[in-house]
Amino acid sequence: MRRVALHGEDQDMISIENLSKTYGGFEAVDDVTFTARAGRVTGFLGPNGAGKSTTMRIMVGLTPPTSGTALIDGRPFAELPNPGLDVGVLLDASAQHAGRTGREILALAARTIGLPRIRVEEMLHRVSLSDSEAERRVKNYSLGMRQRLGIAAALIGDPAVLILDEPANGLDPAGIRWMRDLLREYADQGGTVLLSSHLLHEIEVVADDLVVIGNGRIVASGTKEDLLAAAGTFIRTRDAAGLARALSAAGISSSVTSEGAVRTDADPEQVGLIALEARIALTELRAADGAGLEEMFLELTAEPQRDPISSEGAAA
Amino acid sequence: MTTTMERTSAAPARSLRSTEQIPTRRIIGVELQKMFDTRSGFWLLVGGAIVSVIATIITAFADPHLSYGAFAAAIGAPLSIILPMTGILAVTSEWSQRTGLTTFTMVPHRGRVIAAKLAATMLVGLASIAIAFSVGALGNVIGSAITGHRTVWDISIGNALTIFLADGLGMLMGFMLGVLIRSSSGAIVAYFVYALVLPAAFGALAAFQAWFRHAQGWVDFHDASTRLYDSGMGGSDWAHLAVAGLIWLMIPLAIGLFTLSRSEVK
Ligand SMILES: Nc1ncnc2c1ncn2[C@@H]1O[C@H](COP(=O)(O)OP(=O)(O)OP(=O)(O)O)[C@@H](O)[C@H]1O
Ligand SMILES: [Mg+2]
Numbered sequence: 001m002r003r004v005a006l007h008g009e010d011q012d013m014i015s016i017e018n019l020s021k022t023y024g025g026f027e028a029v030d031d032v033t034f035t036a037r038a039g040r041v042t043g044f045l046g047p048n049g050a051g052k053s054t055t056m057r058i059m060v061g062l063t064p065p066t067s068g069t070a071l072i073d074g075r076p077f078a079e080l081p082n083p084g085l086d087v088g089v090l091l092d093a094s095a096q097h098a099g100r101t102g103r104e105i106l107a108l109a110a111r112t113i114g115l116p117r118i119r120v121e122e123m124l125h126r127v128s129l130s131d132s133e134a135e136r137r138v139k140n141y142s143l144g145m146r147q148r149l150g151i152a153a154a155l156i157g158d159p160a161v162l163i164l165d166e167p168a169n170g171l172d173p174a175g176i177r178w179m180r181d182l183l184r185e186y187a188d189q190g191g192t193v194l195l196s197s198h199l200l201h202e203i204e205v206v207a208d209d210l211v212v213i214g215n216g217r218i219v220a221s222g223t224k225e226d227l228l229a230a231a232g233t234f235i236r237t238r239d240a241a242g243l244a245r246a247l248s249a250a251g252i253s254s255s256v257t258s259e260g261a262v263r264t265d266a267d268p269e270q271v272g273l274i275a276l277e278a279r280i281a282l283t284e285l286r287a288a289d290g291a292g293l294e295e296m297f298l299e300l301t302a303e304p305q306r307d308p309i310s311s312e313g314a315a316a
Numbered sequence: 317m318t319t320t321m322e323r324t325s326a327a328p329a330r331s332l333r334s335t336e337q338i339p340t341r342r343i344i345g346v347e348l349q350k351m352f353d354t355r356s357g358f359w360l361l362v363g364g365a366i367v368s369v370i371a372t373i374i375t376a377f378a379d380p381h382l383s384y385g386a387f388a389a390a391i392g393a394p395l396s397i398i399l400p401m402t403g404i405l406a407v408t409s410e411w412s413q414r415t416g417l418t419t420f421t422m423v424p425h426r427g428r429v430i431a432a433k434l435a436a437t438m439l440v441g442l443a444s445i446a447i448a449f450s451v452g453a454l455g456n457v458i459g460s461a462i463t464g465h466r467t468v469w470d471i472s473i474g475n476a477l478t479i480f481l482a483d484g485l486g487m488l489m490g491f492m493l494g495v496l497i498r499s500s501s502g503a504i505v506a507y508f509v510y511a512l513v514l515p516a517a518f519g520a521l522a523a524f525q526a527w528f529r530h531a532q533g534w535v536d537f538h539d540a541s542t543r544l545y546d547s548g549m550g551g552s553d554w555a556h557l558a559v560a561g562l563i564w565l566m567i568p569l570a571i572g573l574f575t576l577s578r579s580e581v582k
Binding site: 038061 | 327328329330331332333334335336337338342343345346349350353354355356409413414415416417418420421422423424425578580581582
């Protein structure tokens with residue numbers, strides 16, 4: 001039945017190379033390169049308008065790229081003989097004919113892919129849509145029900161690769177938990193999962209690898225452990241501006257967060273010594289752990305109205 | 317940036333498994349199903365059937381000169397509006413209802429999908445016209461029996477075929493507008509401009525401009541295809557139909573297919 005790769009370790013199932021998409025001079029996706037590996041959940045993280053959906057649309061051939069390539073297991077998506085068996089795609093759960101019932105939508109997918117009708121019932125059961133809900137027209141579906149239906153449609157061909165754009169959108173806490181477990185299980189069984197989100201916390205709990213995009217460019221990528229480890233130091237003090245000045249004098253860049261805390265890439269010991277020399281009392285000094293990624297992400301989000309208090313700004 | 321980490325899972329990596337291309341027959345089947353399984357598609361077709369039965373009954377009682385031709389004309393009139401609408405919606409719903417996101421992901425070859433839609437549309441068209449002819453024949457037999465007239469069969473096989481062609485061209489016109497405009501409301505408006513406004517404009521132009529009177533036959537596709545409903549298409553009629561069809565049908569269709577194949581589906 002299912003062919004299993006013999007040398008499947010660290011296999012790049014999705015590889016995006018130098019992908020760009022320009023809309024009349026505006027670079028929505030700008031020279032993006034990353035991979036998603038089999039057996040892992042890859043989180044595609046970025047603020048609103050960063051280019052996540054555009055990148056995913058290009059991956060499945062709905063949007064032609066301006067340049068660059070997007071390959072699924074070494075092949076362009078359009079060259080897959082029957083993509084529904086290989087790649088499960090959920091781009092927008094609302095993009096369904098309002099006049100069809102949930103069951104009809106799954107039946108059409110099953111028929112197109114060439115699956116037995118029983119798959120429809122299995123999938124409805126899998127995403128917990130009841131019989132009466134399955135008979136309702138999609139225009140009467142709640143957001144969460146649409147999302148479940150979209151996930152059912154993505155899973156119906158039992159694909160090795162999942163590409164999901166904000167799948168947790170509209171799900172209640174139990175639904176988010178269910179989704180998380182489902183994706184984890186998929187990856188643990190050797191599948192490749194790429195999911196996008198604009199919420200760091202949502203993706204942090206499920207992803208093994210992270211790809212962070214901002215303004216169309218990849219700003220960080222790697223395993224979650226690596227990204228979280230490279231977090232730097234988090235400091236609280238009454239004299240944040242003074243500390244930033246002292247750090248800057250020592251050649252260390254730092255930033256002052258909106259709550260008046262200071263963050264820097266230098267390690268805590270070094271920061272402590274500099275603060276001692278500058279005679280600045282600290283109220284808190286610790287490794288920033290997860291907060292580092294969060295800071296980076298917040299900075300990305302705030303990019304257009306960039307925070308005026310940078311280390312240089314504070315020194316001036 | 318990429319660090320090699322052992323995969324957390326124990327299972328071997330799953331690889332792709334699809335080997336066989338989706339057969340064209342299956343895509344056509346799915347497209348046919350899509351034409352019927354929505355309320356709009358369903359009522360368009362059921363509505364067509366109901367209207368044709370009503371048209372038959374009215375003809376049977378109201379028309380003093382009962383003949384097969386009278387029945388066929390009464391049924392054909394609503395059909396000639398309904399069929400182009402079916403052609404339009406078969407294409408545009410992918411965009412207006414945004415189902416294209418799924419459709420073109422499951423079959424990532426737009427040409428194949430559009431060709432399947434055309435085949436499905438034409439099958440529905442053929443079936444509808446055949447049913448209309450049958451309902452008309454039934455009406456003719458029953459109507460003449462009730463009213464005591466002689467049953468008159470006044471449509472030749474040749475004329476029946478040109479009627480098929482006329483309805484097929486109307487449907488293709490709708491299909492073309494769907495491909496070109498890719499929005500249900502926009503394409504429907506465009507169709508009525510083509511079917512109602514343009515002929516009136518051409519007529520007015522011909523009435524006031526002598527030079528246009530000679531050119532009209534070559535550029536008025538609606539007029540040229542309407543002639544197919546009457547018997548006795550001459551050589552020049554066919555030439556007019558071919559030239560006007562090239563201008564109003566084939567060239568826009570080619571442009572529509574080209575832009576559709578490179579457009580963004582979102
Ligand atoms: N057809 C288009 N014409 C012009 N700009 C476009 C077009 N499509 C997308 N964009 C722009 O490209 C950028 C990226 O959009 P995209 O939908 O990929 O963002 P996203 O990361 O998915 O955001 P979100 O988290 O809000 O879903 C946005 O600035 C968007 O306005
Ligand atoms: Mg998006």
